[in-house]
Amino acid sequence: MATQLPVVDYEKIKNVHATPLEEFYTSGHRTCQGCESAMVMRDFAKATGPRTVVTGATGCMYVANTSYLTTPWIVPWMHTQLGAGGASAVGMAAGLRALMRKGRIPKEKINVINFSGDLGAADMGVGGISGALQSDYDLLIIMYDNESAANTDIQATGSTTYGAQTTFTPPGSKHRIMQRRWKKNIAPMLAVGHPTCRYVATASATFPALDFMNKVRKALAIGGPTFIHTFDPCPKGWDFHPKYSRELGELGIKSGIFPLYEIIDGHVVYTYDAQKKGRIPVREYLEKQGRFAHLIDEDVEHIQRMVDSMWQEWEVPGVAPFKAGLSVAAT
Amino acid sequence: MATVLEQPQIWAKELLLNGCQAVAQGVKLADVDVIAAYPIRPYTEVMDALSKIIADGELDSEYIVADSEHSQFEIVKHASSVGARAFAGSSGTGWMYGFEALVVTATDRLSPLFLVGNRALDDPGAFGVEHNDALAVRDMGWLLCWASTAQEALEHVLIGYRIAEDNRVRMPMALAMDGAFLTHSQHMVKLPTQEAVQRFLPPYDLGNRRMHPDNPVSIAPQVNEDWVMELRRQNWEAARRAKDVVAQAYKEYNEIFGNRYVSPYFDEFMTEDAEVVLIGLGAVAMPARTAVRRLRNQGKKVGYVNLRWFRPFPTEELRAALGRMKAVGVIDRDFAHGSPDSGGIVVHDIRSCLYPLTTRPAIANFIGGLGGRDISIEDCIRMFEVTAQAPNRAPGDELVTWIGLRE
Numbered sequence: 001m002a003t004q005l006p007v008v009d010y011e012k013i014k015n016v017h018a019t020p021l022e023e024f025y026t027s028g029h030r031t032c033q034g035c036e037s038a039m040v041m042r043d044f045a046k047a048t049g050p051r052t053v054v055t056g057a058t059g060c061m062y063v064a065n066t067s068y069l070t071t072p073w074i075v076p077w078m079h080t081q082l083g084a085g086g087a088s089a090v091g092m093a094a095g096l097r098a099l100m101r102k103g104r105i106p107k108e109k110i111n112v113i114n115f116s117g118d119l120g121a122a123d124m125g126v127g128g129i130s131g132a133l134q135s136d137y138d139l140l141i142i143m144y145d146n147e148s149a150a151n152t153d154i155q156a157t158g159s160t161t162y163g164a165q166t167t168f169t170p171p172g173s174k175h176r177i178m179q180r181r182w183k184k185n186i187a188p189m190l191a192v193g194h195p196t197c198r199y200v201a202t203a204s205a206t207f208p209a210l211d212f213m214n215k216v217r218k219a220l221a222i223g224g225p226t227f228i229h230t231f232d233p234c235p236k237g238w239d240f241h242p243k244y245s246r247e248l249g250e251l252g253i254k255s256g257i258f259p260l261y262e263i264i265d266g267h268v269v270y271t272y273d274a275q276k277k278g279r280i281p282v283r284e285y286l287e288k289q290g291r292f293a294h295l296i297d298e299d300v301e302h303i304q305r306m307v308d309s310m311w312q313e314w315e316v317p318g319v320a321p322f323k324a325g326l327s328v329a330a331t
Numbered sequence: 332m333a334t335v336l337e338q339p340q341i342w343a344k345e346l347l348l349n350g351c352q353a354v355a356q357g358v359k360l361a362d363v364d365v366i367a368a369y370p371i372r373p374y375t376e377v378m379d380a381l382s383k384i385i386a387d388g389e390l391d392s393e394y395i396v397a398d399s400e401h402s403q404f405e406i407v408k409h410a411s412s413v414g415a416r417a418f419a420g421s422s423g424t425g426w427m428y429g430f431e432a433l434v435v436t437a438t439d440r441l442s443p444l445f446l447v448g449n450r451a452l453d454d455p456g457a458f459g460v461e462h463n464d465a466l467a468v469r470d471m472g473w474l475l476c477w478a479s480t481a482q483e484a485l486e487h488v489l490i491g492y493r494i495a496e497d498n499r500v501r502m503p504m505a506l507a508m509d510g511a512f513l514t515h516s517q518h519m520v521k522l523p524t525q526e527a528v529q530r531f532l533p534p535y536d537l538g539n540r541r542m543h544p545d546n547p548v549s550i551a552p553q554v555n556e557d558w559v560m561e562l563r564r565q566n567w568e569a570a571r572r573a574k575d576v577v578a579q580a581y582k583e584y585n586e587i588f589g590n591r592y593v594s595p596y597f598d599e600f601m602t603e604d605a606e607v608v609l610i611g612l613g614a615v616a617m618p619a620r621t622a623v624r625r626l627r628n629q630g631k632k633v634g635y636v637n638l639r640w641f642r643p644f645p646t647e648e649l650r651a652a653l654g655r656m657k658a659v660g661v662i663d664r665d666f667a668h669g670s671p672d673s674g675g676i677v678v679h680d681i682r683s684c685l686y687p688l689t690t691r692p693a694i695a696n697f698i699g700g701l702g703g704r705d706i707s708i709e710d711c712i713r714m715f716e717v718t719a720q721a722p723n724r725a726p727g728d729e730l731v732t733w734i735g736l737r738e
Contacts, residue, residue, distance in 0.1 A: 051544045055409065063553050071549035076542045078412055079551035080405065081431055087402035091365070091409025091417075092542065094393040098364035098415050102391060104534070105414070110544060128405070131398030 006265045010221030013047075013210050020046050028072035029065040034242025036232035036249060037061055037117075037144045039205035040212070044113065044142055045075060047216040052111040053096075055080040055088035057125065059117035060151035061144060083124035085116035085141055086132030089225075093137035111220055112139040118159035119149045122186045133194040133225045140219045140226045143186065146234035154237040158184040161257070162306070163299055164291045166237070171294035182306065187229040188319050191263045199226040201262040201271075206246040207253060211271055215262065222264070231258045239290025251285040257307050259318030268316055275311045275318070282307050341588055343524040350513040353481035353520045354446050354506070355380035357488025358418050359390045360528045361444075364535075365410035365417040367395045367403040371425035372458050373510040374448030378420070400425045404432035407443040411436075412550065414541040416492065416534075417443040422510060423450030426464040436503045437472035438566065439551055442495040442535065444488060447507040448514040449613070449664075451702045458510065459703010462612060462665040465507040466641070466676050472566045474504040474573060475642040477612045481518035483639075484508055486584070486591070489523075489532050493580045496535050499572045509664075511703055512614035523588065531587050574643045596645035598637040599652060601627060605634030607719045608653065609697075610681065611662030612638050615706050619662075622711035633715050638677075646684050653685060656692040660718030662734075664700045672696070672730035693721035699734030710734050 013019055024045035031038040041061060045052070052075045056062050062079055065072055080088035093112045099105045116125055121143035129141055148166050149155040156166040162182050165171055169178035191200040199222045203212040212230060219226035233248035235241065240248060252258040256274035263269075270276075282304050286292040295303075315322040348356065354377045358366070366385075368378035384390050393410075397403035400421050407417035421429060426447060436443065447465040451457040469475060474495055478484035487506050495504040508514050539546060554562065581595035593599075600620050602608055609619055616637040626633045636652060638645075653659050661682075663675020670679060678696040685691045695718040700706040717732050 050547075053413070053542050053544065066549060066552035068552045068554040068558050071552055073549050074547060076544060076547045077549045078409070078542055079553075080409065081401075081435060083401060084405035084432065087397065087405035088409045090395060090402075091367075091406040091411075092413050094365045094395055094406065095410035095413035095415030095417070098391075098393045098410075099413065102364065105543065127398050128402045131402055135395070 005267050005269065008218050008222055008264065010217045012214055012217065016209055019210070019213070020049070022046070022049075024048070024050060024052070024074040025072050026074060028070040030067065031060070031064045032236050032242065034235040034245040036205050036234065036245050037146055038065075040142065040144045040230045040232060041065065041115070043205050043213050044115070044216045047213040048075075048111045048113060048220065050075060051108065052113060053092055054078070055085070055092065055114045057085045057088075057114065057116035057120040058082040059120055059149075060146070061115060061117065063151045080114065082120045083128060085114040085120055085125045086128035086130070089114040089139040089141060090132050090135055090137055093139050097137065112137070113142065114139070115142040115144055117150070118143060118145040118147060119157045122159045122184050123157055126186070129190065129227070130193060133190055133197040133227060135225055137225060138220070138223045140216065140228065143227070143229045144232050145229060146232040146237055147183075148234065148237045150234055150237045159186065162303060163295050165294060166291070176294060176296070177299065185321065187227065188263070190227050192320065195266070196224070197226065198222045198224050198265050199262065200228075202229045202231065202258065202260055204231045204249040204253060204260070207250040208272060211260070218262070237291070240288055244288065248285070248288060251280070251288070254280045255282040255285045255307065256311055256318065257282050257285060257303075259310070261319060263319075268319055279307070279311065339526060340524050341527045343522045345519055345521050347517050348481055348520045349376070349515050349517045350478070350481045350484045350508045351376035351446075351448065351515070352380045353485040353518070354488055354508075355384060356520070356522055357485040359384050360523060360525060361416060361488055361492050361532060363390070363392050363418045364415035365393045365395070365407060367397045367406040367417070367419045369397045369400050369403045369421070369425065371400075371422045371450075372448075373450060373514040374420045374422040374446050376514065377446050400429035401432055404429040404436065408432060408436045408439065408441055411441040411443045412439070412542045414535060414537045414543070418445070419443060420446030420448065422448040423464050424453045427452065427467065430467065433468055433473070433503070434471050435551070437468070440501040440566070440569070442492070442501055442503060444491050444495060444504045444506060447505050448510045449507055450510045457702040460510040460512060460613070460664060461701050462507070463676070465505055466665055468505055469642055469676075472502055472570055473642055474500070474502050475507065476640045477507045477638070478513065479613055479616045479637055479639070481513065481520045484513065485520055485522070489528055490580055490584055492535075493532050494573065494576050497576045498538070500569055500576050502569060502573060507613070509614040527587055531584060570643060577640065577643060594648065596638070596640045596648050597652070598639065600635040600637065602634030602636060602652065604632055606632040606657040607660070607715060608634045608636055608656055609660045609662055609711065609714055609718065610636040610638055610653070612641065612664065612677065615662055615664065615700060618706055618708045619711045621708045622715060625708070626712065626715055631715070644680060644684065649681065649684050650688060653681070653692060654688045654690070658693045658695065658718045658721040659685070660695040660697060660714050660721070662697045662699065662706075662714065666698060666701070674731055678730070693724065694730065695721040696731045697734050698731060704735050706735060
């Protein structure tokens with residue numbers, strides 16, 4: 001049965017030439033060459049514009065971005081603790097709302113943004129983000145996911161791809177694979193658990209073009225507490241040449257290992273339908289990264305089977321890992 | 332012809348309130364903008380009271396039920412960063428759960444006020460009072476004071492915000508109260524009028540440090556060895572300046588509300604000609620003062636010092652007050668395992684404070700009342716007796732006496 005998708009009225013960036021020229025995240029940072037997370041920073045700030053306040057949780061986008069006296073942030077920015085992304089957004093939104101209601105600052109729409117890395121958002125801070133997504137404040141939490149604690153020398157997190165080498169999961173003579181956990185399915189977990197959260201999305205800063213910036217704008221237009229999970233290839237942590245960052249993101253999405261979608265008022269919309277367009281083998285994504293160099297054929301086949309299952313067996317393909325459908329499985 | 336000036340009304344009414352309810356009335360009078368709640372005994376009744384005050388429309392404030400103490404404290408920290416007056420609180424292990432947030436609230440130089448309903452730390456779980464929870468922030472750049480009556484508790488919400496938000500200070504404020512003995516015991520409490528409070532407590536003004544699109548600051552960027560010492564030095568200077576701001580705040584409070592506080596930092600009871608005094612924090616003042624009266628009836632020259640402010644620590648004032656005593660007994664409702672002479676936390680600060688004096692009192696230390704155990708009048712009399720013997724103590728004798736311990 002076809003359902004009607006909610007119409008979202010927002011200021012869409014229609015083509016690359018229509019992208020705002022103003023930068024609100026500019027020089028002054030020292031992120032690595034080819035850093036996709038830095039693109040996430042630049043693009044969300046471009047999309048939100050100047051009437052914005054931002055907190056950044058501890059992580060590489062804190063340490064590499066904001067050295068004392070050389071901030072890249074044109075919009076007001078404040079550090080928050082690793083697990084405090086959700087709470088920081090709630091605190092700012094609550095404070096601004098109270099001050100506007102009491103006439104202490106002018107009434108206007110101020111975008112409240114937090115960005116947290118995968119260690120902060122998917123592991124330590126997930127309780128706080130859950131609390132924020134239950135609130136009635138207008139706020140957007142962006143989880144920039146480079147699949148490791150990239151600031152502390154590439155340690156595994158709950159969001160690291162199965163099989164990847166990190167400094168916590170090195171291949172050894174006895175154990176070839178130390179990273180035995182499947183990547184946490186954080187965006188749907190938050191969407192399923194918070195029915196009043198109207199917008200959850202996954203995105204990549206650079207593929208498809210403009211997709212992420214428009215998702216940021218859509219989240220802010222829909223309002224309430226919202227969440228976007230970005231997929232950020234990291235040359236240092238994933239071990240590939242910086243010039244391939246964008247391509248790596250594209251391959252991850254086209255292979256279906258990182259599904260791209262929005263969940264608007266409970267409706268799932270694929271913004272790149274890897275299944276319909278024909279998924280490329282996941283090997284093409286894995287073999288270009290040094291962090292998977294120790295995998296043997298059977299490991300790659302295992303990952304391929306898991307990705308196939310996501311798209312072929314899951315009730316909501318690529319999104320929700322329920323397999324029983326609406327009827328209860330026979331026991 | 333003489334003109335009669337109309338005196339502005341200072342007190343609105345008098346109500347029977349427990350410590351938590353009195354603090355809630357203080358928060359209402361301070362017109363707090365953002366409150367973040369999370370339950371843990373015994374502080375939590377302040378949040379129960381505030382939610383009802385807000386539900387009844389008596390206070391216009393955001394009220395957020397947080398998912399943990401860590402979130403609770405981070406919420407008020409960031410609310411404070413946009414210029415909102417914010418309130419939270421906790422007890423025992425809840426306070427410790429949010430400790431990371433407590434540290435950065437101080438280093439970010441923000442000024443929310445927290446109620447600490449003192450409670451023993453787990454394990455084993457115990458609801459009763461111990462002071463280790465609140466004392467944990469003593470080195471972190473916090474203002475830290477103890478109320479010993481419900482009236483004081485209410486008034487120190489107002490005084491606390493006044494000091495914490497002062498430009499010269501800009502530190503968070505922990506208002507501590509003994510769990511059960513004060514959080515849940517009722518007193519008659521006089522409520523000041525809103526007009527009088529407004530004369531005393533100006534609105535929170537972060538100035539050019541507030542987070543707002545019109546003031547695009549970057550707050551707390553990463554620093555290393557090239558700047559962190561200078562930033563620590565600024566915190567240190569603020570903590571030193573706080574001493575004078577405390578004094579000024581009480582002076583102004585006394586001017587508006589009548590001379591309610593002789594000294595900001597501690598209250599002295601029958602110390603004028605005393606030779607032996609006890610000093611402690613919080614509700615132990617009550618049995619201690621009764622013990623003083625009884626011993627005075629027997630002609631003993633004893634007194635009690637109720638220490639209110641622990642940070643900033645009243646160094647000079649205590650030297651002046653205690654330096655002339657023969658012996659001082661320090662009551663610790665806390666522990667500092669493995670510390671010098673195995674004393675509690677408070678005794679080390681008192682002893683260190685008195686050390687530079689050429690003639691100084693003998694010190695005795697008492698650990699008692701842990702986990703909420705009652706410190707009785709008889710216990711206090713015994714502490715006076717032990718303290719009186721302190722000048723005769725031989726080197727190597729124990730500094731510490733445990734009071735009320737089953738042995």
